[in-house]
Amino acid sequence: MEVDREDGRSQNQLRPLACSRNILHRAHGSASWSQGDTKVLAAVYGPKAGTKKNENPEKACIEVIWKPKTGQIGKPEKEYEMILKRTLESVCILTVNPNTTTSIIVQVVNDDGALLPSAINAACMALVDAGIPMKHLAVAICCCVAKSGYVILDPTKLEEQKMKAFAYLVFPNSVHSVLPEGSLRVEGEPIENGIITSVTHVDDYFYCLERGRAASVKLSDFLRRNLQQQSTDSSKAG
């Protein structure tokens, strides 16, 4: 079913992606991620000694601070912080540096839809820039379900407001492995990390998952190219 989206994209088309790392000088790691007009800046400080009171000192701890563009910090910001924290805790290897805290600060520069997935992507790149040990990268994508049942990827703010339901899906990045295929799959299926959703119908949800997984492959390729390019640049300079 062909759907007309306002900026001329097709259903499965993502907005242009742009990412740059190491943009801040004081932070240990930093990254800026933009999907179309949505732009997010993430910075990482860590690992610092000590953990907070309620955290397990046998593992590393992750602290997320979400800074909105304008206004006071309220409940939505706290929710984003919690979601980011849980997602990143599942991606990072927490046993390498026990009793430490890694702080991730996310600053919203512009919000034009798909804000939380952009923030997750930016935070991941910032963690890579800081050299925090991670199992794999987290690739986040937003799928929306409209009232008439079609699914679109990476909505803008106007599209988001018109949708019936949305699903933010976070996948591990695609694997380029020299080992035979299937060695990194769990029970024959590629694993997923985080699913934050408000979709109610089961069929819609599985449909979103398929679309999201296909999109995550594209995003993983973009991330891989971006990281490889920047690492070869720095080796030429040094």
Next chain:
Amino acid sequence: MEGRLANSWRLTVNDKNFIKTALLSEIRIDGRKPFEYRKISIKFGREDGSSEVQLGQTRVMGMVTAQLVQPYRDRPKEGILSIFTEFSPMADPSFEPGRPGELAVELGRIIDRGLRESRAVDTESLCILASKFVWAIRIDLHILDNGGNLVDAANIAALAALLTFRRPECSLGGEDGQEVIVHPPEIREPLPLTVHHLPIAISFGFFSNESILVIDPTHNEEAVMGGRMTTTVNANGDICAIQKSGGEGVPQRVIMQCLQLATSKAASITKQIKDAVEVVNTERALRKVKRHPTSTGVDVREKQN
């Protein structure tokens, strides 16, 4: 918790001595001369009223928003201007989230004094209906990277954001002319703010030996310097504000030297801000003329099993 997370950054004794000794020969550690300003780059975001300023390694983001509110009782015909500074924890490991500390409050007050008391922003033009509705302009300054001299960078960010901000046009209506109708930007073109002049903040650092003076200190120099002074001047040569809070005493002639230096620097910075704003305004005008989708996007195809 803060005590356990040991993250305070301290300069070593060797570094401090090096900086001081180099200054005796008029050499600064980043290669500048004592009266040389760092490179300023001013960028703007997609929305009206958002700016990002980079002064050397210091990075500040400014955002201007407006809201219709009731005016203060003692000033029924004036709009409201408020400045919020956010020392984001990403700027410096010692910045904690939560309530603004001393530095943040001082920075906010310096910029506020420069804009409000010098009448740079015309608040009377923000009045729509006296005693009932005025525009409250809110400036949010986010410090993203602390490379020293946050005041100057934040001031430039605030000015750049104010100059590119557009507030919606509104008219009086209703039965007795007491209701305010705010027109959306698609119907009526939003209006710029009236800014009479640009107060530029220029900061100086004083060092103990032989009254050494530097302009635009970096954060290494800030850790070593004995006192600081911020002067807010505009391109016409008016001195809008001076802030010298504590630190070591300096002789009178040094203060006069600072003021003269500041006036000459202010002219070049004002020109830079105005040029950058001009470029953005022409770009915006062009964008309104021709609209075409510029995004090419990444095509995603589903895998056929």
